[in-house]
Amino acid sequence: MMIEVMRLKFFIDKLIAEIEKKNSVVCVGLDPHLDRLPDFLLEKYQVNSAPDRSEKTARLRDVIIEFNSEIIAAVAKTAVIVKPQLALYEQLGLAGIEALKQTIDIAQKEGLLVLFDGKRNDIGSSARGYADAYLKTDSLSGLGKADALTINPFLGQEGIAPFLNYPDKGAFALVRTSNPGAGALQDLLLADDTPFYLKLGSLIAEWGSEYQGESGYSNLGAVVGATRPEELAHLRAQLESTFFLIPGYGAQGGGAAETAGGFDERGLGGIVNAARSIIFAWQRPEIAEKFSTANYAEAAEFAARQMKEEINEVRVGGKK
Amino acid sequence: MMIEVMRLKFFIDKLIAEIEKKNSVVCVGLDPHLDRLPDFLLEKYQVNSAPDRSEKTARLRDVIIEFNSEIIAAVAKTAVIVKPQLALYEQLGLAGIEALKQTIDIAQKEGLLVLFDGKRNDIGSSARGYADAYLKTDSLSGLGKADALTINPFLGQEGIAPFLNYPDKGAFALVRTSNPGAGALQDLLLADDTPFYLKLGSLIAEWGSEYQGESGYSNLGAVVGATRPEELAHLRAQLESTFFLIPGYGAQGGGAAETAGGFDERGLGGIVNAARSIIFAWQRPEIAEKFSTANYAEAAEFAARQMKEEINEVRVGGKK
Numbered sequence: 296m297m298i299e300v301m302r303l304k305f306f307i308d309k310l311i312a313e314i315e316k317k318n319s320v321v322c323v324g325l326d327p328h329l330d331r332l333p334d335f336l337l338e339k340y341q342v343n344s345a346p347d348r349s350e351k352t353a354r355l356r357d358v359i360i361e362f363n364s365e366i367i368a369a370v371a372k373t374a375v376i377v378k379p380q381l382a383l384y385e386q387l388g389l390a391g392i393e394a395l396k397q398t399i400d401i402a403q404k405e406g407l408l409v410l411f412d413g414k415r416n417d418i419g420s421s422a423r424g425y426a427d428a429y430l431k432t433d434s435l436s437g438l439g440k441a442d443a444l445t446i447n448p449f450l451g452q453e454g455i456a457p458f459l460n461y462p463d464k465g466a467f468a469l470v471r472t473s474n475p476g477a478g479a480l481q482d483l484l485l486a487d488d489t490p491f492y493l494k495l496g497s498l499i500a501e502w503g504s505e506y507q508g509e510s511g512y513s514n515l516g517a518v519v520g521a522t523r524p525e526e527l528a529h530l531r532a533q534l535e536s537t538f539f540l541i542p543g544y545g546a547q548g549g550g551a552a553e554t555a556g557g558f559d560e561r562g563l564g565g566i567v568n569a570a571r572s573i574i575f576a577w578q579r580p581e582i583a584e585k586f587s588t589a590n591y592a593e594a595a596e597f598a599a600r601q602m603k604e605e606i607n608e609v610r611v612g613g614k615k
Numbered sequence: 616m617m618i619e620v621m622r623l624k625f626f627i628d629k630l631i632a633e634i635e636k637k638n639s640v641v642c643v644g645l646d647p648h649l650d651r652l653p654d655f656l657l658e659k660y661q662v663n664s665a666p667d668r669s670e671k672t673a674r675l676r677d678v679i680i681e682f683n684s685e686i687i688a689a690v691a692k693t694a695v696i697v698k699p700q701l702a703l704y705e706q707l708g709l710a711g712i713e714a715l716k717q718t719i720d721i722a723q724k725e726g727l728l729v730l731f732d733g734k735r736n737d738i739g740s741s742a743r744g745y746a747d748a749y750l751k752t753d754s755l756s757g758l759g760k761a762d763a764l765t766i767n768p769f770l771g772q773e774g775i776a777p778f779l780n781y782p783d784k785g786a787f788a789l790v791r792t793s794n795p796g797a798g799a800l801q802d803l804l805l806a807d808d809t810p811f812y813l814k815l816g817s818l819i820a821e822w823g824s825e826y827q828g829e830s831g832y833s834n835l836g837a838v839v840g841a842t843r844p845e846e847l848a849h850l851r852a853q854l855e856s857t858f859f860l861i862p863g864y865g866a867q868g869g870g871a872a873e874t875a876g877g878f879d880e881r882g883l884g885g886i887v888n889a890a891r892s893i894i895f896a897w898q899r900p901e902i903a904e905k906f907s908t909a910n911y912a913e914a915a916e917f918a919a920r921q922m923k924e925e926i927n928e929v930r931v932g933g934k935k
Contacts, residue, residue: 326740326741328740348753348755348757349757351755352755352757355755380737380741380744382735382737382741382742382743382744382745382748383740383741383744385744385745385748385756386744386745386747386748386754386755386756387755387756388712388716388748388754388755388756388757388758389709389712389713389757390755391756392708392709392712393709396708412737412741414735414736414737414767415702415734416734416736416767417700417702417732417734418792418794419794420646420648420703421646421700421702421703421732422702423702424700424702424703424705424706425702425705425706427706428702428705428706428708433668434706434708435668435671435672435675435706435707435708436705436706436707436708436711437668437669437672437708437709438708447734447736447767447769448769448800449767449768449769449789449792449800449801450789450792450794450796450797451794451796451797451798451799451800451801452796452799453794453795453796454794454796469769469770472738472769472770474738474739474770474771474773474774475773476770476771476772476773476774477770477771478771479771479772479818480768480769480770480771480815480818481769481771483805483811483814484805484806485803485804485805485806486804486805486806486808488806491803491811494803495800498799498800
């Protein structure tokens with residue numbers, strides 16, 4: 296089964312095969328916010344008594360690797376993909392890059408795809424630099440085994456094409472993000488009376504049309520938040536070959552019902568991301584009763600399974 | 616003189632003091648394209664006979680550090696700021712981060728400001744992660760000594776404010792980029808008949824208004840290409856407190872005349888970036904006659920001085 300999946304050439308086809316195999320569209324954000332990691336792990340690695348910056352970051356690297364390993368093992372059967380947010384690793388410099396590298400290996404060994412949330416963007420050889428760094432499997436960076444990367448489409452097609460250079464790798468372009476202030480630019484009304492994000496969505500669909508896999512979906516996906524369900528449903532109807540990464544579930548306020556519009560009649564077309572509400576689940580009041588800090592991984596497993604089931608309730612084609 | 620400049624609290628005031636001191640608005644892009652570095656340096660460090668990836672990237676790191684050191688020393692009197700493009704370092708993984716770290720130190724020792732071209736963007740704690748990584752002087756990343764960072768404004772004000780957290784550091788938000796395909800999104804006409812980039816520019820000015828230095832300019836600048844001179848002049852007139860980073864000079868086709876509209880009546884308001892036409896100047900046909908590959912640094916010095924003089928010819932307030 297695994298071998299068959301791995302042989303699929305296109306990233307998007309691999310992702311869809313995993314969704315069908317696991318009956319899940321769950322994406323878990325691996326966002327190691329330093330102020331929310333379990334205290335006992337910081338103590339175990341003596342982070343706060345590190346003699347200097349270099350040793351402190353090395354110890355934080357070890358904390359993050361242990362934390363990510365436990366979370367990954369706990370959600371491996373429930374999630375199809377994990378999404379490390381790059382800033383939270385970059386802020387540790389070299390140690391962060393090492394943590395990221397190990398996180399890819401651990402996740403892929405557990406059968407999970409890896410989506411780097413880097414929102415990278417540039418043109419020409421600089422865009423190729425980013426694409427090579429994170430998507431070229433035998434990259435000099437050592438980080439090229441990631442399966443996909445989020446990108447920012449503001450520079451136009453020249454800023455997107457370089458990220459589609461590897462058929463077994465994917466990219467998700469921001470279209471309508473889930474933060475409260477996103478509308479200031481993304482909702483601006485154009486002269487033809489459509490909002491900016493809708494025009495952007497149609498351009499993403501057009502630019503991605505050459506990169507369709509056997510599933511009919513393209514390796515160029517779109518990031519569309521769950522916080523505006525009517526927009527999500529409208530984009531789903533308009534962009535039939537564009538797969539969505541749907542953030543905003545959980546800590547950002549969207550619930551399962553808000554994601555429903557993101558799926559097609561086969562229950563495909565989107566993955567839903569949650570980070571803090573899964574990986575720091577033991578800190579959620581309604582879950583804290585069941586799990587202690589020491590059982591943070593079990594709390595994550597519980598929260599991920601709950602998320603999977605809640606979304607499958609509303610997802611057409613998701614078996615209950 | 617240096618001490619006085621360093622005491623200025625705001626990034627933008629420090630930049631302007633350097634412009635006035637050096638009578639120059641030249642920004643040199645430190646973009647180490649691996650396929651354009653001098654052959655003799657690759658041979659000196661035996662890059663192509665490296666036994667493995669790790670050793671190859673370590674040798675490339677040494678090549679880049681030597682190359683950047685020579686270029687920085689050569690342009691230090693002419694340029695006010697250098698701009699490493701992060702992708703070209705990230706593609707080397709750990710070794711690239713080390714090269715970047717040393718490049719900051721070398722440039723700042725030579726009295727140059729350092730602008731990271733990373734086009735970073737995210738919200739909340741992730742945006743703070745990037746801001747801390749590259750702009751917080753005592754950052755855990757080891758890269759926080761950079762003076763400024765390019766950012767992508769697509770996520771709105773929440774994606775920008777975290778980058779303005781440090782008064783002695785600046786950010787330049789993309790507004791109208793210089794690539795041929797930029798217009799597909801940036802020039803879209805809004806319902807009120809203005810192009811998207813102009814509305815974006817006015818939002819950047821508004822969001823930056825709280826971060827003005829004594830110079831009257833804000834720590835939140837804008838990236839506006841030199842390839843559309845009429846747009847540049849229009850934006851200069853509209854956004855009187857927004858300092859511009861003007862790419863597109865040199866290899867991208869814009870000449871000095873195209874940058875003229877970017878300056879105010881004092882000759883301030885913009886820095887002009889050139890990368891390949893300076894750092895690989897010895898490869899330019901009209902310069903190759905004067906300098907051999909071995910004299911690549913002298914060629915860069917010559918090209919940077921020529922650039923400074925050409926722009927000062929058209930820059931009001933620039934002494935000829």
